Amino acid sequence: MSFRTSVRRVALAAGLALAAMPGAALAQMELKITAPAGPGGGWDAAARSMQQALTGAGLARSVQVTNVTGAGGTIGLAQFVNTARGDGSQLLVNGITMVGAILTNKAPVGLDRVTPIARLTADPLVIVVPKASPHQTVQDLAAAIRAEPGKVVWAGGSAGGADHILAALFAQAAGADASKINYIPFSGGGEALAAMLGGHVTAGVSGYGEFESQIKSGRLRALALSSPERLAGAEVPTLKEQGMNVEVVNWRAVVAAPDISAEQKQALTAVVDKMVKTPQWTEILKARGWSDAYLSGDGFAAFLTAERERVADVLRTVGLVK
Amino acid sequence: MMPSNRTPRVDVAALAVGLGLLAASAMLFLDTAGMTVTAVYGIGPKAMPYAVGGGLALLGLLHLLAAVRDGLPRPDPMDAASVAWMISGLAGLIACVAFGFGFILAAAVAFTATARAFGRRALLADGALGLGMGLGIYLIFTKLLTLTLPQGPLERLF
Amino acid sequence: MIETFAALSQGFLIALTPANLLFALVGVLLGTAVGVLPGIGPALTVALLLPVTFKLDPAGSLIMFAGIYYGGMYGGSTTSILINAPGESASMITALEGNRMAKAGRGGPALATAAIGSFVAGTIATVGLALFAPQLVEVAIGFGPADYFALMVLAFVTVSATFGASPLRGMTSLFLGLFLGLVGIDSLTGQTRLTFGVPELVDGIEITTLAVGLFAVGEALHVASRRLHATDELVPVRGSLWMSREDWRRSWKPWLRGSLLGFPIGALPAGGAEIPTFLSYAVERRLTKHPDQFGQGAIEGVAGPEAANNASAAGTLMPLLTLGLPTSATAAIMLAGFQQYGLNPGPLLFVERPDLVWGLIASLFVANAMLLVLNLPLVGLWVRMLAIPQPWLYAGILVFSAMGTVATNPSPVELAMLLVFGLLGFGMRRFDYPIAPMIVGLILGPLAEAQLRRALAMSLGDPTVLVGSPVAVVLLALAAVALLAPLLFRGLARFQAAED
Numbered sequence: 001m002s003f004r005t006s007v008r009r010v011a012l013a014a015g016l017a018l019a020a021m022p023g024a025a026l027a028q029m030e031l032k033i034t035a036p037a038g039p040g041g042g043w044d045a046a047a048r049s050m051q052q053a054l055t056g057a058g059l060a061r062s063v064q065v066t067n068v069t070g071a072g073g074t075i076g077l078a079q080f081v082n083t084a085r086g087d088g089s090q091l092l093v094n095g096i097t098m099v100g101a102i103l104t105n106k107a108p109v110g111l112d113r114v115t116p117i118a119r120l121t122a123d124p125l126v127i128v129v130p131k132a133s134p135h136q137t138v139q140d141l142a143a144a145i146r147a148e149p150g151k152v153v154w155a156g157g158s159a160g161g162a163d164h165i166l167a168a169l170f171a172q173a174a175g176a177d178a179s180k181i182n183y184i185p186f187s188g189g190g191e192a193l194a195a196m197l198g199g200h201v202t203a204g205v206s207g208y209g210e211f212e213s214q215i216k217s218g219r220l221r222a223l224a225l226s227s228p229e230r231l232a233g234a235e236v237p238t239l240k241e242q243g244m245n246v247e248v249v250n251w252r253a254v255v256a257a258p259d260i261s262a263e264q265k266q267a268l269t270a271v272v273d274k275m276v277k278t279p280q281w282t283e284i285l286k287a288r289g290w291s292d293a294y295l296s297g298d299g300f301a302a303f304l305t306a307e308r309e310r311v312a313d314v315l316r317t318v319g320l321v322k
Numbered sequence: 323m324m325p326s327n328r329t330p331r332v333d334v335a336a337l338a339v340g341l342g343l344l345a346a347s348a349m350l351f352l353d354t355a356g357m358t359v360t361a362v363y364g365i366g367p368k369a370m371p372y373a374v375g376g377g378l379a380l381l382g383l384l385h386l387l388a389a390v391r392d393g394l395p396r397p398d399p400m401d402a403a404s405v406a407w408m409i410s411g412l413a414g415l416i417a418c419v420a421f422g423f424g425f426i427l428a429a430a431v432a433f434t435a436t437a438r439a440f441g442r443r444a445l446l447a448d449g450a451l452g453l454g455m456g457l458g459i460y461l462i463f464t465k466l467l468t469l470t471l472p473q474g475p476l477e478r479l480f
Numbered sequence: 481m482i483e484t485f486a487a488l489s490q491g492f493l494i495a496l497t498p499a500n501l502l503f504a505l506v507g508v509l510l511g512t513a514v515g516v517l518p519g520i521g522p523a524l525t526v527a528l529l530l531p532v533t534f535k536l537d538p539a540g541s542l543i544m545f546a547g548i549y550y551g552g553m554y555g556g557s558t559t560s561i562l563i564n565a566p567g568e569s570a571s572m573i574t575a576l577e578g579n580r581m582a583k584a585g586r587g588g589p590a591l592a593t594a595a596i597g598s599f600v601a602g603t604i605a606t607v608g609l610a611l612f613a614p615q616l617v618e619v620a621i622g623f624g625p626a627d628y629f630a631l632m633v634l635a636f637v638t639v640s641a642t643f644g645a646s647p648l649r650g651m652t653s654l655f656l657g658l659f660l661g662l663v664g665i666d667s668l669t670g671q672t673r674l675t676f677g678v679p680e681l682v683d684g685i686e687i688t689t690l691a692v693g694l695f696a697v698g699e700a701l702h703v704a705s706r707r708l709h710a711t712d713e714l715v716p717v718r719g720s721l722w723m724s725r726e727d728w729r730r731s732w733k734p735w736l737r738g739s740l741l742g743f744p745i746g747a748l749p750a751g752g753a754e755i756p757t758f759l760s761y762a763v764e765r766r767l768t769k770h771p772d773q774f775g776q777g778a779i780e781g782v783a784g785p786e787a788a789n790n791a792s793a794a795g796t797l798m799p800l801l802t803l804g805l806p807t808s809a810t811a812a813i814m815l816a817g818f819q820q821y822g823l824n825p826g827p828l829l830f831v832e833r834p835d836l837v838w839g840l841i842a843s844l845f846v847a848n849a850m851l852l853v854l855n856l857p858l859v860g861l862w863v864r865m866l867a868i869p870q871p872w873l874y875a876g877i878l879v880f881s882a883m884g885t886v887a888t889n890p891s892p893v894e895l896a897m898l899l900v901f902g903l904l905g906f907g908m909r910r911f912d913y914p915i916a917p918m919i920v921g922l923i924l925g926p927l928a929e930a931q932l933r934r935a936l937a938m939s940l941g942d943p944t945v946l947v948g949s950p951v952a953v954v955l956l957a958l959a960a961v962a963l964l965a966p967l968l969f970r971g972l973a974r975f976q977a978a979e980d
Contacts, residue, residue: 182362213804433876455879456879
């Protein structure tokens with residue numbers, strides 16, 4: 001236990017009941033997972049789902065979830081890198097938003113300092129237009145953006161996040177100048193959606209799940225998904241199917257502390273490997289509506305490096321990073 | 323403010339506030355000048371800081387003017403010892419949390435020092451009361467609400 | 481209309497079953513108990529108690545939820561009134577007059593008018609929710625950034641009502657608030673402002689830390705500093721514990737006006753709960769027959785904002801239930817509450833699970849009534865808290881303030897900010913700077929900036945968009961009237977005085 005208790009810990013009981021269930025197999029590991037966001041968000045949910053699956057399947061004796069809120073996860077990252085160095089029992093949840101936040105916040109600690117373990121999930125984003133919009137297809141929207149990029153007003157999540165990146169890559173693929181896109185970031189789930197429903201913007205980007213009920217009720221028209229493949233249960237084509245070579249997913253991953261030994265890394269990878277194969281994990285993915293995108297080892301390390309380069313490129317293009 | 327309070331002397335409080343506001347304004351202008359990212363459409367991220375900085379500068383100058391004219395209302399004399407006790411109590415609380423002595427001790431320190439600031443001298447009794455209060459809050463938070471408060475040696479006993 | 485009543489009575493049949501009544505009671509109790517802790521507002525209360533509801537069936541869970549929500553809101557105003565430590569930004573205005581009343585031995589009437597006002601407003605707003613939700617929500621989402629900006633200009637203008645004796649000191653307080661509001665990430669470009677490399681500052685200044693620091697800690701320092709020179713005797717009860725006929729007469733109109741301000745603004749996706757409380761305070765101050773009492777404990781200044789706060793909470797449920805739009809932190813957590821049962825609020829929910837929706841709306845009425853029944857008898861007990869000897873009372877307030885800060889963010893940096901803001905509040909009290917404008921600046925500054933910049937970005941820089949909609953024009957005209965009317969009245973009064 002570290003004496004640096006500048007830890008921001010707000011732990012919720014959600015999932016504790018499940019966490020207390022006795023394991024079937026012999027559990028040796030005592031893990032600590034840091035969720036670099038407050039209770040209730042996606043990273044917190046990922047950390048607590050891991051806690052449920054790991055203890056439920058008896059892969060770990062105990063799993064403690066710590067929330068460190070703030071600054072797109074970069075505060076949690078910095079604290080993790082400083083306090084967990086060489087500790088083979090700690091994991092940190094992260095995702096594409098953190099990659100962007102590190103650059104826009106000029107965070108002192110980057111993702112090059114952690115030990116990659118595995119990507120867990122990858123949720124597709126969706127591009128939507130209001131019901132009354134003249135744009136019927138992705139091609140209509142692409143043509144509009146080519147003609148006058150500023151006149152296509154995008155609504156989405158925080159500046160430099162996955163939504164923003166998709167809007168920029170879409171403009172690029174449409175043959176427009178991505179530095180001229182008119183992207184309006186909104187905070188909080190409801191506000192961007194309200195701007196869409198009120199017809200104040202041309203198009204919107206968000207996780208498919210957040211817009212799903214509006215799409216199904218017909219108030220928003222989904223033009224395309226950003227994932228490589230279609231989503232089961234959704235009648236929305238992908239961008240690639242429609243001739244736009246763009247792929248952005250909202251991925252979530254776990255990484256381990258800096259300077260851990262090869263054995264420690266292997267042990268952590270093995271436990272996550274086993275976790276994603278448990279019925280508990282499958283159940284959680286289904287309940288949360290998350291798409292499985294498991295990738296571990298060198299494959300994930302290469303993916304992480306590639307994403308960091310790509311995000312940095314895009315943010316430079318749209319002018320958020322100089 | 324009574325007109326008879328107008329003295330040729332400079333009102334130190336108003337002068338200090340005025341200089342403080344000018345310093346804040348300067349800080350804001352410097353920080354804003356260092357911003358590199360601009361907006362493509364509409365007004366950029368610098369407009370609001372410059373407006374606020376300008377306002378602060380103006381208010382600072384008005385305070386300087388007030389310093390040589392009416393000045394600020396004269397407050398009652400201050401009981402400096404009481405204020406010092408309370409500030410050190412809060413500083414002790416922050417130190418306890420920062421250096422890992424935990425929330426219960428932190429609460430006890432702040433409680434005792436504040437009670438002292440209000441004239442209590444039974445430090446031991448107040449310390450015990452503060453410990454009890456800290457413990458009560460700690461138990462409610464961790465056991466009932468499952469919020470985690472800063473940990474220290476005492477917290478690990480429960 | 482007829483179907484609505486049929487559906488609502490169906491809802492009452494669900495809400496009034498003994499089990500569900502019990503859930504509502506437990507929810508109200510828990511919500512009040514947790515909400516009364518300073519720094520822990522309704523959103524955190526609901527988040528903390530969400531797991532408790534996991535074990536219930538959906539109807540019972542949502543009913544308990546409604547109880548927790550209203551209980552948490554009422555608990556927040558209790559700390560505002562009694563110890564000057566607002567649990568959340570929306571009950572900050574309540575502290576202005578409410579705490580003055582408590583200090584003067586009128587804590588009983590203050591708590592009572594807050595409770596009854598919350599009940600009246602909650603009931604009116606819930607009726608509004610039941611009858612007009614689908615129509616009103618269409619109007620609400622029509623609000624664009626320019627309209628919001630105009631609304632915020634109006635709110636800014638009315639803040640002058642809190643300036644007190646000196647416009648110079650009032651403006652200074654406001655601008656310091658705007659300055660603090662700039663700290664953190666600029667939401668439109670993602671870059672940081674005024675953070676000086678301190679990571680804790682990247683997300684901006686926590687409003688509750690500023691409010692609790694300025695109000696509670698600053699006040700404690702101020703009282704300690706004058707201990708030997710002034711006799712700020714605290715009297716728990718002076719006169720009646722209950723509201724007098726005069727109090728009733730002065731409260732009922734503010735309740736109604738507060739409800740009428742709170743409900744529609746709360747229903748706006750980016751309206752929030754703070755703006756209606758600011759507006760209500762300004763309106764009551766302007767309309768009161770006792771302007772001299774404002775700042776010294778005017779009951780209208782508690783009745784109006786409390787009603788506005790509660791009405792806006794019910795307003796928030798409107799976009800949530802009809803569109804699935806979570807427009808406040810609490811609403812976002814309630815959405816999570818729905819989703820744990822695989823339910824998605826929105827137009828389909830009314831069709832698919834009318835029992836749940838109308839059961840929830842009915843239980844809002846029930847929770848509201850229960851809150852009143854529960855809390856009025858407690859008023860006497862709460863007020864007795866002020867009889868605690870001064871050293872222990874203020875020591876306890878300080879510990880509670882620190883606790884609230886640590887609960888939202890357990891970092892020494894946050895506590896250090898609490899101390900700095902406490903010292904600031906102390907200095908401001910000594911030299912008679914008003915405190916409220918600073919918090920208004922911190923809340924409204926970033927909102928107004930974001931909406932203005934959004935509006936101008938959407939119009940590609942064309943400023944006429946700011947007066948491009950009828951709503952914006954009306955709101956800006958109201959702001960102009962609010963700004964100019966006092967000057968006109970003053971001129972008129974002077975004219976009349978000269979005539980006499």
